[in-house]
Amino acid sequence: xxxxxxxxxxxxxxxxxxxxxxxxxxxxxxxxxxxxxxxxxxxxxxxxxxxxxxxxxxxxxxxxxxxxxxxxxxxxxxxxxxxxxxxxxxxxxxxxxxxxxxxxxxxxxxxxxxxxxxxxxxxxxxxxxxxxxxxxxxxxxxxxxxxxxxxxxxxxxxxxxxxxxxxxxxxxxxxxxxxxxxxxxxx
Numbered sequence: 398x399x400x401x402x403x404x405x406x407x408x409x410x411x412x413x414x415x416x417x418x419x420x421x422x423x424x425x426x427x428x429x430x431x432x433x434x435x436x437x438x439x440x441x442x443x444x445x446x447x448x449x450x451x452x453x454x455x456x457x458x459x460x461x462x463x464x465x466x467x468x469x470x471x472x473x474x475x476x477x478x479x480x481x482x483x484x485x486x487x488x489x490x491x492x493x494x495x496x497x498x499x500x501x502x503x504x505x506x507x508x509x510x511x512x513x514x515x516x517x518x519x520x521x522x523x524x525x526x527x528x529x530x531x532x533x534x535x536x537x538x539x540x541x542x543x544x545x546x547x548x549x550x551x552x553x554x555x556x557x558x559x560x561x562x563x564x565x566x567x568x569x570x571x572x573x574x575x576x577x578x579x580x581x582x583x584x
Contacts, residue, residue, distance in 0.1 A: 447564040449473035461505040468567040478559035484550040489543040502532040507550035
């Protein structure tokens with residue numbers, strides 16, 4: 398029964414994330430610190446900190462296109478997480494599966510090949526995607542995304558529930574791979 402509540406909770410969190418409820422709290426905090434809401438938002442965006450567990454709004458297309466990092470966790474809540482990604486030509490999101498995580502990807506810029514399947518050896522779902530396409534990955538599915546274009550692939554990912562530690566930043570693909578390998582050796 399608890400699993401059935403995750404999707405509605407994730408939808409509520411997403412609604413709060415993308416609605417304007419940040420206005421009152423940020424204005425009050427800004428008044429206490431002597432800074433304006435715009436200054437605080439700008440500081441948070443420049444620092445790239447994880448703004449999770451509190452209401453927040455951003456121009457997600459602008460943030461995604463301007464993100465230089467392979468992986469940058471920007472918002473982590475109780476049941477949802479938003480991650481910005483930038484893949485250089487030829488880079489990929491390695492073949493992986495999340496048993497208890499549904500995942501949504503949105504391509505803001507670039508071209509990619511998306512493959513999915515219930516088994517590692519049968520990735521029968523195979524599609525080409527580009528600017529403004531959305532990819533829905535059900536939990537339990539193997540998936541692989543590769544930048545097939547000649548410019549950076551800019552995308553964001555929403556996980557329900559969270560997949561990465563809050564505030565995670567991997568500057569490049571090699572750093573992300575090293576982190577992933579260290580996790581495999583720890584288990």
